[in-house]
Amino acid sequence: MSAQPMHIHPYERNWMVFSAVMLVLFATAVSVAAFGMGIQVPAPEQRVDPRIVATDPNSPWSNPGLREVSPGKYDAYILAHAIPVWEYLPKEITVPAGSSVSFYVTSSDVQHGFKIQDTNANFMVIPGQVSKLTIKFNKPGTYNYICTEYCGSGHGIMYGAIIVTP
Amino acid sequence: MKQYQLSTGEKKFIGSHLLVAILALSVGSLFGPLQAFEHAGWDIYPYIKPLIKSYYQGLTVHGVLNALVWTTFFIMGFLTFNVMFGLKRPLKNPTLNKVGFWLMVVGVVAAAIPILANQATVLFTFYPPLKANWAFYLGLTLVVVGSWVEGWGLFMTYFAWRKENPKELTPFIAFASLVTALLWQICTIGVATEILTMLLPWSLGLIAGVDPQLARTYFWFTGHPLVYFWILPAYISWYAMLPKQAGNGKMFSDSLARLSFWIFLVLSTPLGFHHQYVDPGIPPVWKFIHSMLTFSVFFPSMMTAFTVIASLEHAGRKNGGKGTFAWIGKLNWSDPSVAAQLLAGILFFFGGIGGLANASYNVNLVLHNTAFIPGHFHLTVATAVTLSFMGISYWLLPYLTGKKLWMPKLAVAQAWIWFVGMIIFSNAMHVLGLLGAPRRVPLGLAPYVPPEWNSRLFQVGVGGAILFVSGACYLTVMLMTALSKETVKEEVEVPVAESMQDLALTPVWLDRWAPWIYGALALIVLVYGPVLFDLIKNIALTSPGFRVW
Amino acid sequence: MNKYLLNGLYFLFAIIIISAFAFKLFQPIKVLPRMQLAPAFNLTDQNDARLTSEELRGKFVLYNFTYVNCPAPCYNLNKTMQEVQTRLSEAELGDIQVEFITISFDPDRDTSAVLRTYADSIGADTKQWSFATNTNKALLKTIIGSGFETYYEDKGDGKFAFDPSFVLVDGWGIVRAEYRYQTEVSDADRIIRHLSVLAEEVRNSTGTAKLAYEAAHLFLCYAP
Amino acid sequence: MAKKEHENNDEFRPNGTIAILVVFVITTLLIWGTIYMILISRGSTI
Known part of the structure; x- marks a missing residue:
């Protein structure tokens, strides 16, 4: 063993420097997308009691669906559940193209996932927590939202759709 | 240099790890192809209904046995071997290690019973509030505790060795194995806390509910270092054994190899939030900090790539290899152990790229919980790790049993078949994920599958079939070797590569444990402390259990 | 480099890290996040007087949104308003004033007279609790919908669908807390706690203490 | 430079x-870059 500083082969030293630079590059690109372009991950929104969230009349998820907060701006309260059947409530949402929709999703039983195809909306749905992301729909069409986390035997049939009208 | 000779008892002890591991792999791998076939539209599950009730029960068996049991048993056996062989001394307290081993075995049996009875179809991530039978959680606890006990046995052996050799540099394979065992001790605190404070009392009916967000956070505290626990033994083999096997090469840089293991120890735990980027209950700031730490832990893997390839190049050039790439052909490809590990290493490049994408904070939004994820970990744990372990067992089994490896050519073919099958399978899975296909779904039946996924789903089935053939070849070779009467003439040589660099040049601080352990613990407290503190302070045990399978 | 200097630097660095960590963990100072600017508005209250966002500067204001014909469950909203008013002393506000404003989104029916009768019927203390609305429905939607981000929708026959919420605005006209459906702690408890956190911050918004409060914002030391 | 006896x-x-x-790095940049571009093209989430 030596008390000398570590010996590093020049090739390897260069490679290490290069690796570090590359990782910094990736980190920068990610940061630009997150803080410059607003492509963010979900943040803590609110906490609810999963045992009553679907039935309590004060709970927006007792009456899930779309709410127009102001012109072109919507809140979509979506409830995911496995009991009695695996489904999202509501199963279908219709918004005009150009709308910006904030999704508030929670579960009244087990964990679920929520991914809207061809968009950046993709998050976990965890009982007791509310997941929120906001998506702007510019192109008309049908966007399925599907369950991406195992939630029992009906996991594979659990989906809904957002219809974006021109 | 005189090699350490393991006694028959010691060989039996290592061999029993291998036996349980391979048994688990053989049962678990039966179900892999069934998932793949289902994707391609050939659903076999209805025909095996008396035995296995559903796709998800099969998936649970596949995940638990292959990802948890096969790896843990093989690794504990391999690490124990490395410590004894590297330190050239028997275990300090073999009884302790035996106790650990048997705890693990009892744990596996305890977990297997509810799984097979369809009482624990919760997949290997067992996210509450899906509620399995208590025996499942108890079994998992015993496996973890057993592995701790075995780890303590290894540390005691190291302390005894250190007492006898106060000035010597710890031999690399023993050093790296001890770091791996230590990493495991630190990181499993998370899952142990999850099970002991929440899941076990809950499944026994002592508490009415759990907090799913907190449970997930505990789980991923262990969940990501777990993959380093899987991959580091493969790294040990790639660093220190493969160059020797591939052509009597030397390890390019002893000090940097050690440094990378220390970085793994320090950095592999405090980054678990990169599995929870899209969890609602964790502040984005902390997710971002974890993502930056995840980028940092990619760094030692880049160092590993350099050192391992350079060592292999040394071997190839020694064998007369020329040119920029031509030396690759001069490696000892006819040795099944070499072929398996080289092919595992090649696919690990792509596993690394996929991992980098997953780890990239918001880029994960494109991929989270899509088929990309199983595609990724079939390149990492199911190829880089599993295929390497298969390669290791091609010399380890003859060494332990004294039997000649049965049909080495079939063994070489097995590695290649795995390689081809995995390329087809994982490429299709990655592409499906980018197209938006979710993971853990019997896609053959899912109502929302658009037609453009179909060709890829077919490829998944084809890949699964090829992998099944390869797995069957592996088990045949193992079984026939164990049963064969043909013994090896002289003891199988354990391939340990010397360092290219004089070991006297390895700095003394790379053989000191305390600063690294303090660093690891401090970093864990720093980046996990605040969030766990908040989650525990605001704990809400409001989720009762559900059995919806 | 001098060894002592190096060790000193390490030590300094460790102290900074540890104190930052301790600051986050033990949260000696808690703040409420600065969410967004509250909307500017111009309403008419139950006494037919003008009520503008301008004249509320310097006071804490708790808003909620409802309508007079709202069926029985809506009384919970009023009860929470009243509970906060009676427990206001718990928040230790000093000389900071708190206003309570209920905005009706049914201007067709909820004229000043109706609002006045309504206030009397629920026993509201109109010295600090105003009931207001604006006859321009589009403007009202902008104030409540876009500004306070609270959903309501006219379902015809004098019936409305809406999501109950409270919004707490500070003296600078910045939204500091929103109370939507949550089940763990009652809204009144949370509002009282937040009012005292906010008052503490206002009292310490000068001198060096201000820096500590800014740090609390930086480290997201948010009161739950 | 290290001492000669070692x-x-x-x-x-x-x-x-x-x-x-180098081949690995180019592949990484290509694959990672592709996924990153998918992310960017899908727009903001807040």
Whole structure:
């Protein structure tokens, strides 16, 4: 063993420097997308009691669906559940193209996932927590939202759709 | 240099790890192809209904046995071997290690019973509030505790060795194995806390509910270092054994190899939030900090790539290899152990790229919980790790049993078949994920599958079939070797590569444990402390259990 | 480099890290996040007087949104308003004033007279609790919908669908807390706690203490 | 420079290693970049 500083082969030293630079590059690109372009991950929104969230009349998820907060701006309260059947409530949402929709999703039983195809909306749905992301729909069409986390035997049939009208 | 000779008892002890591991792999791998076939539209599950009730029960068996049991048993056996062989001394307290081993075995049996009875179809991530039978959680606890006990046995052996050799540099394979065992001790605190404070009392009916967000956070505290626990033994083999096997090469840089293991120890735990980027209950700031730490832990893997390839190049050039790439052909490809590990290493490049994408904070939004994820970990744990372990067992089994490896050519073919099958399978899975296909779904039946996924789903089935053939070849070779009467003439040589660099040049601080352990613990407290503190302070045990399978 | 200097630097660095960590963990100072600017508005209250966002500067204001014909469950909203008013002393506000404003989104029916009768019927203390609305429905939607981000929708026959919420605005006209459906702690408890956190911050918004409060914002030391 | 009595790995020039790693880096940039572009093209989430 030596008390000398570590010996590093020049090739390897260069490679290490290069690796570090590359990782910094990736980190920068990610940061630009997150803080410059607003492509963010979900943040803590609110906490609810999963045992009553679907039935309590004060709970927006007792009456899930779309709410127009102001012109072109919507809140979509979506409830995911496995009991009695695996489904999202509501199963279908219709918004005009150009709308910006904030999704508030929670579960009244087990964990679920929520991914809207061809968009950046993709998050976990965890009982007791509310997941929120906001998506702007510019192109008309049908966007399925599907369950991406195992939630029992009906996991594979659990989906809904957002219809974006021109 | 005189090699350490393991006694028959010691060989039996290592061999029993291998036996349980391979048994688990053989049962678990039966179900892999069934998932793949289902994707391609050939659903076999209805025909095996008396035995296995559903796709998800099969998936649970596949995940638990292959990802948890096969790896843990093989690794504990391999690490124990490395410590004894590297330190050239028997275990300090073999009884302790035996106790650990048997705890693990009892744990596996305890977990297997509810799984097979369809009482624990919760997949290997067992996210509450899906509620399995208590025996499942108890079994998992015993496996973890057993592995701790075995780890303590290894540390005691190291302390005894250190007492006898106060000035010597710890031999690399023993050093790296001890770091791996230590990493495991630190990181499993998370899952142990999850099970002991929440899941076990809950499944026994002592508490009415759990907090799913907190449970997930505990789980991923262990969940990501777990993959380093899987991959580091493969790294040990790639660093220190493969160059020797591939052509009597030397390890390019002893000090940097050690440094990378220390970085793994320090950095592999405090980054678990990169599995929870899209969890609602964790502040984005902390997710971002974890993502930056995840980028940092990619760094030692880049160092590993350099050192391992350079060592292999040394071997190839020694064998007369020329040119920029031509030396690759001069490696000892006819040795099944070499072929398996080289092919595992090649696919690990792509596993690394996929991992980098997953780890990239918001880029994960494109991929989270899509088929990309199983595609990724079939390149990492199911190829880089599993295929390497298969390669290791091609010399380890003859060494332990004294039997000649049965049909080495079939063994070489097995590695290649795995390689081809995995390329087809994982490429299709990655592409499906980018197209938006979710993971853990019997896609053959899912109502929302658009037609453009179909060709890829077919490829998944084809890949699964090829992998099944390869797995069957592996088990045949193992079984026939164990049963064969043909013994090896002289003891199988354990391939340990010397360092290219004089070991006297390895700095003394790379053989000191305390600063690294303090660093690891401090970093864990720093980046996990605040969030766990908040989650525990605001704990809400409001989720009762559900059995919806 | 001098060894002592190096060790000193390490030590300094460790102290900074540890104190930052301790600051986050033990949260000696808690703040409420600065969410967004509250909307500017111009309403008419139950006494037919003008009520503008301008004249509320310097006071804490708790808003909620409802309508007079709202069926029985809506009384919970009023009860929470009243509970906060009676427990206001718990928040230790000093000389900071708190206003309570209920905005009706049914201007067709909820004229000043109706609002006045309504206030009397629920026993509201109109010295600090105003009931207001604006006859321009589009403007009202902008104030409540876009500004306070609270959903309501006219379902015809004098019936409305809406999501109950409270919004707490500070003296600078910045939204500091929103109370939507949550089940763990009652809204009144949370509002009282937040009012005292906010008052503490206002009292310490000068001198060096201000820096500590800014740090609390930086480290997201948010009161739950 | 290290002392002469110790053996070093300086004489060995792993050119092939560098070549392989360059290929790896290019592949990484391509694949990661593709996924990143997918992310960017789908727009903001707040």
